[in-house]
Amino acid sequence: xxxxxxxxxxxxxxxxxxxxxxxxxxxxxxxxxxxxxxxxxxxxxxxxxxxxxxxxxxxxxxxxxxxxxxxxxxxxxxxxxxxxxxxxxxxxxxxxxxxxxxxxxxxxxxxxxxxxxxxxxxxxxxxxxxxxxxxxxxxxxxxxxxxxxxxxxxxxxxxxxxxxxxxxxxxxxxxxxxxxxxxxxxxxxxxxxxxxxxxxxxxxxxxxxxxxxxxxxxxxxxxxxxxxxxxxxxxxxxxxxxxxxxxxxxxxxxxxxxxxxxxxxxxxxxxxxxxxxxxxxxxxxxxxxxxxxxxxxxxxxxxxxxxxxxxxxxxxxxxxxxxxxxxxxxxxxxxxxxxxxxxxxxxxxxxxxxxxxxxxxxxxxxxxxxxxxxxxxxxxxxxxxxxxxxxxxxxxxxxxxxxxxxxxxxxxxxxxxxxxxxxxx
Amino acid sequence: xxxxxxxxxxxxxxxxxxxxxxxxxxxxxxxxxxxxxxxxxxxxxxxxxxxxxxxxxxxxxxxxxxxxxxxxxxxxxxxxxxxxxxxxxxxxxxxxxxxxxxxxxxxxxxxxxxxxxxxxxxxxxxxxxxxxxxxxxxxxxxxxxxxxxxxxxxxxxxxxxxxxxxxxxxxxxxxxxxxxxxxxxxxxxxxxxxxxxxxxxxxxxxxxxxxxxxxxxxxxxxxxxxxxxxxxxxxxxxxxxxxxxxxxxxxxxxxxxxxxxxxxxxxxxxxxxxxxxxxxxxxxxxxxxxxxxxxxxxxxxxxxxxxxxxxxxxxxxxxxxxxxxxxxxxxxxxxxxxxxxxxxxxxxxxxxxxxxxxxxxxxxxxxxxxxxxxxxxxxxxxxxxxxxxxxxxxxxxxxxxxxxxxxxxxxxxxxxxxxxxxxxxxxxxxxxxxxxxxxxxxxxxxxxxxxxxxxxxxxxxxxxxxxxxxxxxxxxxxxxxxxxxxxxxxx
Numbered sequence: 001x002x003x004x005x006x007x008x009x010x011x012x013x014x015x016x017x018x019x020x021x022x023x024x025x026x027x028x029x030x031x032x033x034x035x036x037x038x039x040x041x042x043x044x045x046x047x048x049x050x051x052x053x054x055x056x057x058x059x060x061x062x063x064x065x066x067x068x069x070x071x072x073x074x075x076x077x078x079x080x081x082x083x084x085x086x087x088x089x090x091x092x093x094x095x096x097x098x099x100x101x102x103x104x105x106x107x108x109x110x111x112x113x114x115x116x117x118x119x120x121x122x123x124x125x126x127x128x129x130x131x132x133x134x135x136x137x138x139x140x141x142x143x144x145x146x147x148x149x150x151x152x153x154x155x156x157x158x159x160x161x162x163x164x165x166x167x168x169x170x171x172x173x174x175x176x177x178x179x180x181x182x183x184x185x186x187x188x189x190x191x192x193x194x195x196x197x198x199x200x201x202x203x204x205x206x207x208x209x210x211x212x213x214x215x216x217x218x219x220x221x222x223x224x225x226x227x228x229x230x231x232x233x234x235x236x237x238x239x240x241x242x243x244x245x246x247x248x249x250x251x252x253x254x255x256x257x258x259x260x261x262x263x264x265x266x267x268x269x270x271x272x273x274x275x276x277x278x279x280x281x282x283x284x285x286x287x288x289x290x291x292x293x294x295x296x297x298x299x300x301x302x303x304x305x306x307x308x309x310x311x312x313x314x315x316x317x318x319x320x321x322x323x324x325x326x327x328x329x330x331x332x333x334x335x336x337x338x339x340x341x342x343x344x345x346x347x348x349x350x351x352x353x354x355x356x357x358x359x360x361x362x363x364x365x366x367x368x369x370x371x372x373x374x375x376x377x378x379x380x381x382x383x384x385x386x387x388x389x390x391x392x393x394x395x396x397x398x399x400x401x402x403x404x405x406x407x408x409x410x411x412x413x414x415x416x417x418x419x420x421x422x423x424x425x
Numbered sequence: 426x427x428x429x430x431x432x433x434x435x436x437x438x439x440x441x442x443x444x445x446x447x448x449x450x451x452x453x454x455x456x457x458x459x460x461x462x463x464x465x466x467x468x469x470x471x472x473x474x475x476x477x478x479x480x481x482x483x484x485x486x487x488x489x490x491x492x493x494x495x496x497x498x499x500x501x502x503x504x505x506x507x508x509x510x511x512x513x514x515x516x517x518x519x520x521x522x523x524x525x526x527x528x529x530x531x532x533x534x535x536x537x538x539x540x541x542x543x544x545x546x547x548x549x550x551x552x553x554x555x556x557x558x559x560x561x562x563x564x565x566x567x568x569x570x571x572x573x574x575x576x577x578x579x580x581x582x583x584x585x586x587x588x589x590x591x592x593x594x595x596x597x598x599x600x601x602x603x604x605x606x607x608x609x610x611x612x613x614x615x616x617x618x619x620x621x622x623x624x625x626x627x628x629x630x631x632x633x634x635x636x637x638x639x640x641x642x643x644x645x646x647x648x649x650x651x652x653x654x655x656x657x658x659x660x661x662x663x664x665x666x667x668x669x670x671x672x673x674x675x676x677x678x679x680x681x682x683x684x685x686x687x688x689x690x691x692x693x694x695x696x697x698x699x700x701x702x703x704x705x706x707x708x709x710x711x712x713x714x715x716x717x718x719x720x721x722x723x724x725x726x727x728x729x730x731x732x733x734x735x736x737x738x739x740x741x742x743x744x745x746x747x748x749x750x751x752x753x754x755x756x757x758x759x760x761x762x763x764x765x766x767x768x769x770x771x772x773x774x775x776x777x778x779x780x781x782x783x784x785x786x787x788x789x790x791x792x793x794x795x796x797x798x799x800x801x802x803x804x805x806x807x808x809x810x811x812x813x814x815x816x817x818x819x820x821x822x823x824x825x826x827x828x829x830x831x832x833x834x835x836x837x838x839x840x841x842x843x844x845x846x847x848x849x850x851x852x853x854x855x856x857x858x859x860x861x862x863x864x865x866x867x868x869x870x871x872x873x874x875x876x877x878x879x880x881x882x883x884x885x886x887x888x889x890x891x892x893x894x895x896x897x898x899x900x901x902x903x904x905x906x907x908x909x910x911x912x913x914x915x916x
Contacts, residue, residue, distance in 0.1 A: 001819045038835070088835040091819075099819055103833035103844075107823035125875040127658075127734045132710045135736065137900035137907055141877045152881055154895055154908040179912050223704060224904035240710070251909075264839075267662060 001109045003097060007082075008324040009317070010098055010112035011035045012089050012265060015044020016306050017297025018118035019072040020313030021320065025116070026079045030321040034082040034110065036089055036100055042076070043069030044120055045143065046306070048150045051171050053198075057307035068306060084108075092269040094290050113324035114292045116316045117266055117280065121298040124258040131163075131255075133220025133229070142168040142256040146175070155179055157252025161229055162186045163217050167195035167397075169256025174203035176254075183209045184248055189216040189234055192370045195397055196304070217253065218245055226251055259302045269293055276345050277301035283334060283350035284361050285319035286312060294320045301345050301366065304399045308364065335381070335412055337363060340423030342375075342394060344368030351420065353413040361404045365422050367394035377402070380421050386411050394424050427619045431455045431594075434614070434623035436601055436637055438462075440470040440577075440779045441771050442629035443585040448783035450591035453799045458585075458593060459614070459621060461600035463902025464862040465855055466581030468631045470776065471865060472656075472706060472738025474682060474692065475577040476669055477777040479516060479569040481536035481544060482679060487750040490539050492778035492785070497571055499780035507583040508810035509576055510687040516572030516669035517552060519563050519723055525673040526564045532673070533567055543570040558666055558724050572669055576687040577776065578865040582855065587808035589854035591801070596621075598902060604641050610763035611641050625794070627766045627786065632703040632741040634769040643762045647755070647769055651703040651739045654695025655712040657720075658734040659727070660873060661689035670723050679773070681719035683727070688840075688868060693720040693727065695738065706737045733873050743770020754778070756785050758793050766790075811849050811866070815841040836886070837879040839872020847883060851890045858891060860884070861901045880907070 008030035011022045014037030022035040041047055046054070049065030056062060059071070076083070084102065091099035096115050100108045123141040140148070140156055146168065148154050160181050162169045165188035173183045186204060191214045193200055204211050218232035218240055233244035261279040263271070271280045272289035279300040280288040287294050296316035297309040333354060339346040345366040365377065371394040379387040387408035391400060404412070412420070433449055435442045438460035446458050462468075477500050480493035504511035520526045529546055536544040545568045552566040553559055589595060596618060603615035613622040628637040635649040665685055672680040677697045684692045696715045713735065720727055745755040755769035766786060771778070790796040814822065814832055826833040831845035850857040850866040857863045860870070863883055870876035870883070884898045884907060899905040 001823060038838070086834065088838070090822075090835075090841065101822065101826060101833050101835075103826070103830035106826045106830075106833060107819065109819065122874045123877050125733070125877065127732050127875060128730075130708075130710075130713050130729070130732065130735060132708055132713070134705070134707045137905040140880070144877045144880055147881055148908065149912060152885075152895070153912045155910050155912055156907065157909055218710070219707070224899075224901065225906065264662075 001107070003109050003111045005110045006032070007034045007110060007112040008032045009034070009114045009116065009320045010110060011116040011118055011317070012092070012098070013037065013044065013118035013120055013299070014039070014042040014083070014085070015118060015120050015297065016046060016069065016072065016309045017120070017299070017313035017316070018044070018116065019076050020310040021116040021118055021296050021317030022081050023072065023076050023079065024314045024317030025321040026081050028318045028321045030324050034084065034112070035076070036084045036087050036098070038086070038088045040086045042073045042083070042085070048146050050150050051175070054306050057305065058310055072310070089265060092265045094270045096292055113327065114294065114320035116320050117288070117293065117295040117299050118297050118313060118316070119262045119265060119299050121259040121261050121302060123255070124260055126255060129257050131217055131220070133217070134222055136220065136222040136224055136226045138222070138226035138252045139220065140252065140254055142166070142172045142254050145172055145254050149175060149179060155181065157181060157250070159184065159250045160252040160254055161248055161250045162254045162256060164188065164256035164258070165193045165195050165200070165211060166256040166258065167199050169254065170195050170199045170203040172254055172256070173209050174207050177207050177209065184250065185231070186211045187215045187217065187231060188213050189238055190214070191236070193397065216240070220253060226253055229253055259298065261299050261301065263299060266295070266299070274349060276339065277347065281349045282347065283352045284348045285352060286316035286348065287319060287323070292323050301347050301364070304397060308399065308401060311362075333416060335415060335417060336419045338419050338421045339365070340421040342367055342369040342371065342424035343422050344396070346422050351412060353416065361409060363402050363404065363422065365400040365402070365424070367396055367400065367424055369424070370395055371424065375424050377422060377424050379408070380423070381415055381418055386415070386420065428613070429457070429619065429621050431457045431621065431623040433625045433627065434459060434621050435627045435629055436614070437628070437630040438465040438585065438595065438597070439468050439629065439631050440466065440581050440584065440776050441631070441768055441782055442627070443581060443588055444779040445627060445629060445783040445786055446593045447584050447588040447591070448780070448787060450588050450593050451801055451804045453801050456593045457596060457621065457623070458588070459596050459599050459601060459616065461598070463598050463859050463899070464857065464865070465585040465595070466578070466865065467861070467901065469738045469740060470581050471577050472736055473577060473773065473776060474684060474695065475575055475686060476516070476684060477511070477573040477575055478774040479541050479572040480539055480774070481532065481541045481567070481569050482674060483539065483774070484750050485535060485538040488754045488756060489774065489778070492754060492781040493774045494539060494541065495781035495784070496774070496778040499784070500573070500575070500777060503780055504575065506806045507580070507587055507808045509580045509583050512574040512687055514572065514574050514668045514685070515568065515570040516671060517547070517556060518567040518569070518671045518673055519552060519559060520565050520673050521560065521562050521722065522564060528673050529565060529567050536567070536569065541569060541571065544568065556666060556668055556670060558664065558726055559670065560723055560725050574669065574684060574687055578868070582866050583808050586854040587806070590808065591804055595855055601637065601640070606642060606762060609761070611765045623764070625764055625766060625790070627768065629768045629771070631771070632739055634741060634767065635743070638767060638769065641759070641762045641765055643759050643765060643767070648744050649703070649741050649770065650744070651700050652742050653698045653700045653705065653737050653739050655708050655716055655737045656692060656694030656735065657713070657716060657732045658686070659691040660731045660733050663728070663731040664691055664726055665689065666691060666724060672719070672723060681716050683720050683724045688871070690733070691727070697740070700739065703739060706739060708735045708737050734871065734875060740772040741770060742772050745770050754782070756782060756789070758789050811853070812846055814843045814846060836882045837867070837869035837872065839874055839878070840868045842867045842869040844886060847886050848890060851887065858887070859899050859901055860887070860907070863887070884908070
């Protein structure tokens with residue numbers, strides 16, 4: 001198949017990261033920008049997130065998902081950016097050739113000077129947590145249930161247990177309650193809440209939905225449709241404690257057990273992936289290990305707030321436009337950022353100081369421990385503490401976003417190479 | 426309710442039942458397959474290791490041994506005719522430690538006695554060269570080149586489709602509840618969908634074959650104990666092995682194997698757990714732990730992080746013991762009930778044996794049943810392949826979408842299944858009317874996200890094509906709806 005169209009930048013995915021990337025790529029000089037989205041609407045998951053909690057950082061407002069999405073969509077549509085909806089990208093080569101298709105335009109083969117990967121994430125399923133029980137109907141991931149209720153307008157059940165205290169799990173517990181379902185329990189295998197505290201208050205406490213910590217599902221009953229589940233307490237090694245089993249009658253089990261970056265296309269393009277973040281290794285321009293292929297949003301790591309997803313999209317879009325113009329990029333030098341004590345994921349994996357765009361540089365850390373006290377974050381290059389900051393607490397549910405200070409940047413620019421370790425104490 | 430009359434009625438649409446139906450379609454006979462579930466192949470036929478065993482394992486001289494060896498050979502041509510994926514992987518039985526190494530010799534002798542071709546004893550180095558991901562603790566292996574991997578979903582469906590193309594009728598959601606036996610002859614069965622009369626009834630009811638016998642008043646001593654086997658499927662993008670790898674078998678069975686499926690996933694399982702409930706396909710915490718430990722012994726680099734699906738099947742383990750051969754297949758024209766043919770205790774290697782079992786029934790009908798089998802000149806042995814978008818190259822895809830835009834919309838992103846393929850499945854010779862039926866035919870929902878993405882989309886397509894409301898779409902038949910009501914309906 002011949003390449004039939006050439007673009008400066010092709011953005012794959014029309015969620016918040018992709019929309020922000022396309023807007024920025026166009027605004028910073030790319031004339032030919034294409035955004036490809038597999039759904040029939042823009043916004044990714046936002047149109048089904050009809051609760052509020054979006055825009056606190058970027059707009060200083062508390063918008064519902066569809067409105068936050070609309071603000072970006074409005075701007076995007078005012079620009080001369082090509083948009084293909086209902087279009088699936090099936091293949092991506094390291095040479096930045098894109099194979100995509102839809103039922104109107106058929107099979108497409110395009111090429112771009114730069115690519116932005118913004119495919120978002122998918123939900124972990126029952127197999128990934130090795131949930132015992134039958135394979136009856138009535139077991140849904142929280143995002144699927146959310147789509148069924150908020151987009152399709154259907155109720156997946158009447159008496160619903162939620163496994164996982166992530167944000168979407170708690171939000172769905174409230175949503176289903178409002179629609180007339182009964183939610184007898186939200187279960188969390190960890191000894192602490194994994195979603196945001198405000199969602200615990202607004203979604204569970206306010207609706208009298210009980211949360212059981214250190215508890216998981218031990219069995220699912222029902223041959224055709226879920227009839228009940230058995231819960232069990234777990235010990236500090238997350239192993240079931242015999243004698244604590246309880247049967248809870250329900251017709252539906254909703255799983256909110258984590259998200260995984262969606263990187264099938266990244267793999268096809270030969271992009272290096274980080275086994276901790278499950279996303280591409282990116283530098284401070286959000287460029288992956290393959291020159292000219294950038295990544296933004298939940299494809300790189302799971303974010304807590306959409307505002308930062310948009311921000312990462314802006315960086316990726318701007319960098320992609322720059323790459324499309326210059327055509328080269330120094331991918332050798334830089335300082336490697338490593339997660340240290342109490343840090344699960346640190347992004348970007350590579351800090352670069354090769355041009356003036358690094359005047360503003362952010363690092364994002366996801367703690368992997370719950371520390372409900374004042375904490376100190378230290379950035380160490382060898383034995384030298386290059387930077388440090390304090391936070392009121394460290395929670396796995398909340399990312400730490402830190403903008404490097406001018407003098408820290410200056411010092412890192414001097415150091416140029418080596419490893420920077422981020423640790424929380 | 427109406428009464429229908431056939432030459433032959435087959436009870437149970439597993440691989441044994443549909444294979445027999447397809448084989449009988451070669452003759453001028455009216456054949457019906459009666460199945461209590463909503464689709465063909467809903468039992469152990471699609472919840473197994475999907476391996477065409479070589480036949481080295483069954484007791485020499487047993488019916489099992491003969492059926493296995495013959496079935497393995499018959500499947501080659503069948504797979505071509507039915508357009509079913511068959512991978513000639515071969516299988517390796519891997520010994521770890523001195524005792525297992527000694528047992529390899531016994532296995533080798535047995536394979537020779539069963540006249541299995543190409544069987545060799547391999548050194549540790551030979552094993553590791555062929556299968557580099559094997560445990561370095563491996564001390565040697567038995568190589569059986571005729572073992573193969575098959576797409577079990579497609580095989581059952583394709584066989585049934587080919588039977589249907591050749592005039593076999595399928596009565597799904599139809600459960601045999603009562604039998605009418607007159608003067609020692611089974612004349613008719615009563616189902617929830619009316620009465621079925623036939624000259625011959627074939628009992629291929631899998632785990633329920635003993636109940637069917639007892640309903641007819643036959644073989645009160647025959648009993649099937651259900652033995653559940655649990656499995657894991659791994660992400661196809663991760664670790665892959667080239668061959669089927671078995672441990673050295675024990676009393677409990679062939680043991681937990683590691684194989685690559687026809688779709689590129691690594692498959693591990695099964696364990697063996699006797700269960701009271703024959704239809705219980707639950708997975709258990711203890712069972713999953715057991716197969717993880719057992720499979721890691723053979724292939725240590727398997728990571729539980731890469732598991733994308735868990736499932737279980739139930740083996741129909743019978744207690745038929747001719748000449749002291751434990752748990753042999755029971756293939757017979759009943760001695761006590763006229764017009765009844767029993768296919769009982771067809772556990773592993775039942776799948777590979779199914780074409781041989783069908784031929785054996787034809788032989789019994791002709792020789793013992795005095796049936797004058799007249800060839801059906803219109804028999805079409807080839808079942809055309811359905812479109813598999815994921816397997817096409819770029820140019821083929823482009824051409825396909827130009828012809829039919831339905832193939833331009835992806836419904837299942839992980840397996841790259843298009844709307845066109847879903848619609849094809851719904852309007853195929855054995856129509857898919859449930860979510861799981863579509864899954865078996867198209868592999869939609871079998872990837873990493875396990876249907877999270879395609880559930881709503883497939884429900885919409887089913888609703889549109891079958892012209893039924895979303896709230897009536899089921900996962901696996903009556904009682905397994907996905908959706909309860911519209912949000913705006915008053916409770």
